[in-house]
Amino acid sequence: MDRKxxxxxxxxxxxxxxxxxxxxxxxxxxxVEAENGKDAIMDVLQSQPDCVFLDIVMPEVGGIEALxxxxxxxxxxxxxxxxxxxxxxxxxxTLKMGAMDFIQKPYTSEQIAKAVAAVRKKVxxxxxxxx
Amino acid sequence: MPAEMNEVxxxxxxxxxxxxxxxxxxxxxxxxxxxxxxxxxxxxxxxEGLDVQPVHHxxxxxxxxxxxxxxxxxxxxxxxxxxxxxxxxxxxxxxxxLGLQPVTIANSLQxxxxxxxxxxxxxxxxxxxxxxxxxxFLAMAEAYSGMKFSEVDAVAIDCVQEFxxxxxxxxxxxxxxxxxxxxLELPRCGANVxxxxxxxxxxxxxxxxxxxxxxxxxxxxx
Numbered sequence: 001m002d003r004k005x006x007x008x009x010x011x012x013x014x015x016x017x018x019x020x021x022x023x024x025x026x027x028x029x030x031x032v033e034a035e036n037g038k039d040a041i042m043d044v045l046q047s048q049p050d051c052v053f054l055d056i057v058m059p060e061v062g063g064i065e066a067l068x069x070x071x072x073x074x075x076x077x078x079x080x081x082x083x084x085x086x087x088x089x090x091x092x093x094t095l096k097m098g099a100m101d102f103i104q105k106p107y108t109s110e111q112i113a114k115a116v117a118a119v120r121k122k123v124x125x126x127x128x129x130x131x
Numbered sequence: 132m133p134a135e136m137n138e139v140x141x142x143x144x145x146x147x148x149x150x151x152x153x154x155x156x157x158x159x160x161x162x163x164x165x166x167x168x169x170x171x172x173x174x175x176x177x178x179e180g181l182d183v184q185p186v187h188h189x190x191x192x193x194x195x196x197x198x199x200x201x202x203x204x205x206x207x208x209x210x211x212x213x214x215x216x217x218x219x220x221x222x223x224x225x226x227x228x229l230g231l232q233p234v235t236i237a238n239s240l241q242x243x244x245x246x247x248x249x250x251x252x253x254x255x256x257x258x259x260x261x262x263x264x265x266x267x268f269l270a271m272a273e274a275y276s277g278m279k280f281s282e283v284d285a286v287a288i289d290c291v292q293e294f295x296x297x298x299x300x301x302x303x304x305x306x307x308x309x310x311x312x313x314x315l316e317l318p319r320c321g322a323n324v325x326x327x328x329x330x331x332x333x334x335x336x337x338x339x340x341x342x343x344x345x346x347x348x349x350x351x352x353x
Contacts, residue, residue: 012317013289013292013296014286014289015276015286015289016293057296057316059317083300084296084297084298084299084300084301085300085314086304087306087312087313088307089307089312104300105297106297
């Protein structure tokens, strides 16, 4: 793809957002941030990111509720759950709801790079399919 | 618990055996290269009869010394502390051991303290918390984030809360492996909190960042 991948990070932890932003910018991504699920839904509509990294335990609107809404308004948008609460039940629930992947905190740089590569591949495939 | 079975806490073994006072052992370990610490500790342990659950045994000793009555939650407290000690060592990059003396009003942390806590609901009822004096709290925030802090601001609190959130998440996975589904609530923070929870147990942790308490209870205490 010619342009930078636009990634929305949604996490109530400023530390997490800062560290993940650094990782993503090194992977040549443009980053936007949201502190909770409510803001993430607004950002999906306004900023139109190429993918979303979504925490689960957040104030106002949690990640699972936000995922449900995001999938209603943007069914094809890749959403990667990035949460400490990675139980098998949560994994199954979110994948069934349409999440592309689930990364358990603490994450590694390799996991983020792999997820970004998968999103790029999907975005490229979607773009070539639309041509 | 898998964490303790796979990685026996040698430092805690030595403290439980009475070979070292907790502060003395931590101080000695800080003078050893982190990569060599396990080997140095192993040399001091007997060839036979290794305690494979030293953290649980320390928790049982603390509970007994406190004079309070505990039920099945004591096993859960031991499981939690076992993972906590492992994560603290790994993420803060310093040695740590549990003290064996109960935390009382007489020896409680003095001066300004900060407490972060996180509740588990669902199949288990548990609140885990860290209470530390300001300098130790800041040291934790710095060790976890790699950032520098001159005061306990929102970002410093966020750093300690995120550390807690990550190991709490790992604990929910350990619980799930035992078919116990726990929901994590949002971490909380308070200044100068006097914890008073149901079936509360406080454990003093001696670490390379300083002394602090881990307080466990069955319900939220502030």
